[in-house]
Amino acid sequence: MTSRTAGEPLVRLSAVDKWFGELHVLQDIDLSIDRGEVVVVIGPSGSGKSTLCRTVNRLEPIDSGEITIDGQRLPDEGRELARLRADVGMVFQSFNLFAHKTVLENVTLGPVKVRKQPKGDAERRARELLDRVGVGSQADKYPAQLSGGQQQRVAIARALAMDPKVMLFDEPTSALDPEMINEVLDVMTALARDGMTMVVVTHEMGFARRAANRVVFMDGGRIVESATPETFFTRPQSDRAKDFLAKILTH
Numbered sequence: 001m002t003s004r005t006a007g008e009p010l011v012r013l014s015a016v017d018k019w020f021g022e023l024h025v026l027q028d029i030d031l032s033i034d035r036g037e038v039v040v041v042i043g044p045s046g047s048g049k050s051t052l053c054r055t056v057n058r059l060e061p062i063d064s065g066e067i068t069i070d071g072q073r074l075p076d077e078g079r080e081l082a083r084l085r086a087d088v089g090m091v092f093q094s095f096n097l098f099a100h101k102t103v104l105e106n107v108t109l110g111p112v113k114v115r116k117q118p119k120g121d122a123e124r125r126a127r128e129l130l131d132r133v134g135v136g137s138q139a140d141k142y143p144a145q146l147s148g149g150q151q152q153r154v155a156i157a158r159a160l161a162m163d164p165k166v167m168l169f170d171e172p173t174s175a176l177d178p179e180m181i182n183e184v185l186d187v188m189t190a191l192a193r194d195g196m197t198m199v200v201v202t203h204e205m206g207f208a209r210r211a212a213n214r215v216v217f218m219d220g221g222r223i224v225e226s227a228t229p230e231t232f233f234t235r236p237q238s239d240r241a242k243d244f245l246a247k248i249l250t251h
């Protein structure tokens with residue numbers, strides 16, 4: 001059972017610091033994300049966006065601070081961390097599907113092994129999810145037989161099959177050919193509309209504008225701005241954010 005009370009954020013990072021050797025990669029990060037909120041994380045290369053994303057489920061260890069999901073504090077390591085981490089779906093730039101397993105097997109593996117669901121139930125649900133992301137007809141194929149966009153949609157279905165409380169997307173379209181980017185962004189937009197809590201690191205500003213509730217701008221390991229897309233894109237506060245927007249919006 002969770003100890004979440006009404007109004008408490010679903011995800012909370014408090015005073016999180018992280019070093020890579022001499023590099024202070026995350027500095028005093030405070031971030032609260034409400035249930036159903038979609039937070040897009042943007043910023044220059046090396047500003048700490050991916051590290052922040054991977055920190056939410058403590059895939060990256062931290063040096064200090066605290067992270068809670070649904071009112072439960074994520075410990076440094078151990079079985080309890082593994083149990084809580086299973087509530088967080090992750091979609092990476094590289095799809096990370098098992099090449100020797102079929103699409104259907106990729107999506108049923110977690111529910112059967114981790115959630116201990118009966119195989120038949122897990123397969124039924126996997127087929128529903130594969131339909132939902134538009135690759136239902138590919139269930140019996142192997143990942144290498146699919147396009148990059150299709151593989152990424154399978155990766156999204158695989159994450160959803162675990163019934164996550166929050167989904168993390170770390171540059172999910174960066175490895176895709178341009179014509180496949182929109183098919184993945186459309187699936188993500190539909191998820192956002194369905195109320196999924198999401199943290200998305202992306203360079204796709206169109207997605208940020210249409211699907212985000214909040215844009216977080218990072219620079220030098222810090223959260224420099226946190227605002228609605230409308231406010232951020234029309235009235236960025238810091239010079240660094242203005243420079244960043246000027247660069248990416250002219251590309």
Ligand SMILES: Nc1ncnc2c1ncn2[C@@H]1O[C@H](COP(=O)(O)OP(=O)(O)OP(=O)(O)O)[C@@H](O)[C@H]1O
Binds near residue numbers: 048
């Ligand atoms: N495992 C690691 N060991 C040492 N330094 C690392 C490691 N991972 C990332 N870094 C450094 O930490 C900083 C932040 O990296 P991160 O990948 O979080 O940035 P980012 O904002 O996501 O960048 P990009 O947009 O280029 O992916 C960078 O300077 C990077 O070189």
